[in-house]
Every structure is written in C-alpha cells, then in structure tokens.
Amino acid sequence: MHYFQQRYLxxxxxxxxxxxxxIIDLPNKGLLSGIELRVTGVNDAYGNNPDxxxxxxxTKIEVIVNGSQVVxxxxxxxxxxxxxxxxxxxxxxxAANLPSGLxxxxxxxxxxxxxxxxxxxxxxxxxxxxxIRIEHSFGATGHHGWTxxxxxxxxxxxxxxxxxLRDPNVVPLGYIKSSEVYRFQSAANRMRNMTVPRGPxxxxxxxxxxxxxxxxxINIDHIEVNVNSDDIIPIRVQIEELxxxxxxxxxxxxxxxxxxxxxxxxxxxPIETGHVGGLIGNGELAEFAFSNIWANLxxxxxxxxxxxxxETNAHGVHMDIRGAxxxxxxAIPIFDPWDKDTWINSAELGDLWVxxxxxxxxxxxxxxxxxADEVVTKYHTxxxx
Numbered sequence: 001m002h003y004f005q006q007r008y009l010x011x012x013x014x015x016x017x018x019x020x021x022x023i024i025d026l027p028n029k030g031l032l033s034g035i036e037l038r039v040t041g042v043n044d045a046y047g048n049n050p051d052x053x054x055x056x057x058x059t060k061i062e063v064i065v066n067g068s069q070v071v072x073x074x075x076x077x078x079x080x081x082x083x084x085x086x087x088x089x090x091x092x093x094x095a096a097n098l099p100s101g102l103x104x105x106x107x108x109x110x111x112x113x114x115x116x117x118x119x120x121x122x123x124x125x126x127x128x129x130x131x132i133r134i135e136h137s138f139g140a141t142g143h144h145g146w147t148x149x150x151x152x153x154x155x156x157x158x159x160x161x162x163x164x165l166r167d168p169n170v171v172p173l174g175y176i177k178s179s180e181v182y183r184f185q186s187a188a189n190r191m192r193n194m195t196v197p198r199g200p201x202x203x204x205x206x207x208x209x210x211x212x213x214x215x216x217x218i219n220i221d222h223i224e225v226n227v228n229s230d231d232i233i234p235i236r237v238q239i240e241e242l243x244x245x246x247x248x249x250x251x252x253x254x255x256x257x258x259x260x261x262x263x264x265x266x267x268x269x270p271i272e273t274g275h276v277g278g279l280i281g282n283g284e285l286a287e288f289a290f291s292n293i294w295a296n297l298x299x300x301x302x303x304x305x306x307x308x309x310x311e312t313n314a315h316g317v318h319m320d321i322r323g324a325x326x327x328x329x330x331a332i333p334i335f336d337p338w339d340k341d342t343w344i345n346s347a348e349l350g351d352l353w354v355x356x357x358x359x360x361x362x363x364x365x366x367x368x369x370x371x372a373d374e375v376v377t378k379y380h381t382x383x384x385x
Contacts, residue, residue: 002167004033004116009162012040015155018139022158026063026130030164031172032122035063035109035132041156043103047314049261050097051268052140052149054105054156055080060135063109065127071376072109073179077210078371079107080270081329082178084253085204086337088115095256098316103156111175113203113337113373121165122175126379132160145212145365146268174377176203182354182370186219188362193226193353200374201345204335205354207370210296210328214363215272216242217295217325221359225334228350234334243273243324245333253326257319262312269293274323293321296328329371343375 009024016022026032039054055076063071074082083090094105109132112120124130139151182194186209196205207223209216217239224236237245255270269276273294324330332354336342346352354370 002165002170005030005164005166006036007162007164009160011159012157013159014157015136015138018152018155019137020135022134022136024132024134024160026132027124027162027164028130029125030162030166031170032111032124032130033116033163033165034111036159036161036163037061037107037109037132037134038104038159038161039107039156040102040104040158041138041152042154043097043099043101044150044153046099046150047260049148049265049267050099050150050259051146051266052143053097054103055107056143056149056268057138057140057152058134058136060133061107061109062133063111063122063130064133065122065130067129069127070179071111071122071175071177074371076107077270077327078208078329079109081208081327082110082206082371083108084326085206085250085329085331086110086114087250090255092256096258098258099260113176116163118165118170119173120175120375121172123172123379134158144210144268145214146266148265148267174375177374177376178371179374180369181372183367185364186214186358186362186366186368187364188358188360190356190358190362192356192368194356194368194370196346196352196354196370196372198346198349198352200347200372200376201343202335202372203337203340203343203375204373205332205370206329206372207332207354207356207368208327208329209366209368211363211366212266212268212296214366215294215296215325215328216330217273219295219358219362219366219368220356222355222357223332224355225332226351226353226355235332242330242333246324246331249333249336250331252322253324254320254322255326257321258316259319260314260316262314268296269321270327271321271323272296272325272328274321276319276321278317278319293323337373
C-alpha cells in the first residue's frame with residue numbers, strides 16, 4: 001500500500017513585502033510528486049478591467065537543489081499553462097478577481113509528467129538543500145502590454161503543501177525538469193532556428209508568445225521541428241493546424257473568470273484562441289455576447305438589454321473561456337509525454353531545433369520563448385549536468 005502525504009510547509013503565511021524573493025526550504029527526504037502553492041489576497045479598489053492576477057505578479061517560481069541546480073523555473077502564467085498540458089485541472093474557485101475583494105489562485109508544480117505520477121518524482125534524499133523560490137511583484141500595474149491594473153495595497157498570504165509518496169518499495173525513474181531554453185525578439189518576416197540544447201532527453205517542448213495583440217496567431221506563419229539539419233522534419237504546420245492538433249491531443253483548455261470590466265477595453269484572456277461567453281452581474285442578467293478570441297486581442301464586446309446597447313459602465317462579468325493555447329503556450333505535438341517511445345534523446349542527434357517563421361504582421365514587442373521538459377534520470381552533485 002502507498003499513499004501521498006500532503007504536508008504543509010507554510011500555511012497562510014504573509015509575504016513580507018509587495019516585492020521580493022521568498023525562499024522556502026523543502027524536506028530533505030521523501031519522494032516529491034508535486035508542490036501545491038495557494039496565494040490569497042485582497043485586491044485594491046478599481047473600476048475597470050482587472051488585468052493583474054496573482055499569476056501575473058509571480059514573475060518566477062523555481063525549485064532549486066544543490067544550491068544552483070534548476071529543477072523547475074517558470075513564470076506564474078507558464079506554470080498554469082503547463083498544468084493544462086500535464087492534465088492537472090485548475091479549480092473553479094480560482095476565478096474571482098474583484099475590487100476590494102478576495103483573490104485566490106492555486107498552482108501545482110508537477111515533478112512528474114502529470115498529477116501524482118508514480119514513475120517520475122524528485123527523490124529528495126538524492127539532493128542537497130532543496131528549496132522553492134518565489135519572485136513576486138504584487139505592486140505591479142501592468143504586464144505583457146496590458147496596462148489597466150491596480151497595485152495591491154497589502155501583500156497577500158500563501159500556503160505551500162508538498163505531495164510526498166509514502167512507499168519504501170517505489171524507486172522513481174527520475175523527475176521532469178521544466179525551464180526556458182531559448183528566446184528571441186519577434187519581428188516581421190523573421191525566421192529563427194530555436195536551438196534545443198543537446199544532451200538531455202526531452203519529453204515535451206513548448207512555444208510561447210504571451211503579449212497583448214501579439215500572440216502566436218499573429219506572429220507565427222509556420223513552425224517546424226528540424227532534426228540533423230533537414231534530415232528529419234517530423235512536423236511543419238501553420239498555426240491553425242497546430243491549434244487543431246493540440247485540441248485533439250490534450251482537449252480544450254478552459255478557465256472560468258469573474259471580474260469587473262467594461263466592454264471594448266483590452267483584457268488578457270487566459271486562452272489565446274477560442275471563444276468566450278457569459279453573463280453580466282450587478283443586478284442585471286444581460287447576455288454576454290458570444291465572442292471569438294484570437295492572438296490575445298482581448299477585446300470583449302458585450303451588450304445590455306434587449307436593444308443590444310453597448311455597455312460602457314463597469315460590471316461584474318462571469319466568463320466561460322475555452323479554446324487552445326493557454327497563456328499563448330503551445331506544446332509541440334510530436335511528443336506524447338505518456339509514451340516514452342516519442343521522447344527524443346538529443347545526445348544521439350547532431351542538432352535539434354524548432355524553426356519559427358514569422359509573417360509580415362508579426363509584432364515587435366514580444367519575445368518568443370521555447371520551454372522544455374527534460375527527463376532527468378541521474379542525480380549529480382553539486383550541479384547538473
């Protein structure tokens with residue numbers, strides 16, 4: 001018999017300030033399957049679009065061992081995007097972002113391929129000084145091109161729960177390292193080979209372009225994966241085919257949100273391409289117009305009353321958003337994280353890159369980023385590799 005012990009390391013601990021770096025030591029033994037991070041605070045008053053969420057203000061979430069060895073290194077939005085591809089659902093309670101009201105979000109850091117993976121976990125007894133680091137800026141008022149936010153007046157609190165497998169007979173095969181491995185600045189008609197570092201075995205790669213009006217759908221004309229300098233090209237597609245393939249493989253990403261907003265103002269929808277529908281609150285039950293979203297344009301158009309008058313006042317809006325590319329994060333669909341035969345051992349290759357071809361309308365404000373899931377099967381002290 002085995003079970004996962006859910007052990008608090010911190011419970012409702014206040015961040016010491018609105019900005020800084022919080023470091024929490026992890027246990028020094030046990031098989032760590034994942035880390036649950038809950039952040040809870042009270043927003044300041046505002047009357048328009050709340051374009052700042054906790055995930056926007058958490059600029060880096062890292063798991064570090066042996067002093068400097070990176071196990072996980074992600075922004076808050078990247079972590080939520082990876083949760084979708086790792087089939088780790090987000091709960092509906094994390095939907096509220098209201099003025100002078102409670103704002104709570106829960107994140108889950110998988111050390112395996114998915115929630116409670118029994119094959120891949122971090123063996124804390126094989127490393128030194130394991131810790132989680134959280135860089136935060138809760139006083140920020142803008143991010144990634146959106147500028148309608150309002151700074152928090154008081155730092156929120158956080159809780160950290162480790163999910164540790166209790167079974168002395170289980171020996172994990174390793175753990176999954178996730179981090180950014182390449183980036184370049186977008187430009188019209190630019191082509192770039194995003195070189196994947198050689199050596200590790202990769203179980204997944206992800207491309208991200210998270211910026212207002214400059215998402216994957218605007219910037220990307222074609223992407224392809226290239227092995228050994230054109231010897232093998234397993235995929236070359238436009239963005240529409242990539243969207244369809246990811247929905248077939250992982251299902252639609254979905255997030256429900258309850259916010260205060262006005263119609264016609266830019267708002268950072270957490271899913272780049274798909275659709276949104278919902279209801280307006282504040283004493284009214286006017287229909288929220290069914291809207292398509294593409295490339296993070298984030299222009300909600302809703303009306304009130306039978307006459308369909310455009311709404312100009314601030315209202316509480318309940319939205320159901322579903323589609324593809326959560327936070328403009330797209331997995332590269334030549335991998336199946338649950339089928340090891342699809343993984344790539346880059347040490348056996350001459351080279352490996354993701355080629356990005358941008359179109360004439362590509363923006364210039366955003367960095368296109370390449371993230372990787374690496375399968376780590378050997379522990380090295382004091383550093384890896």
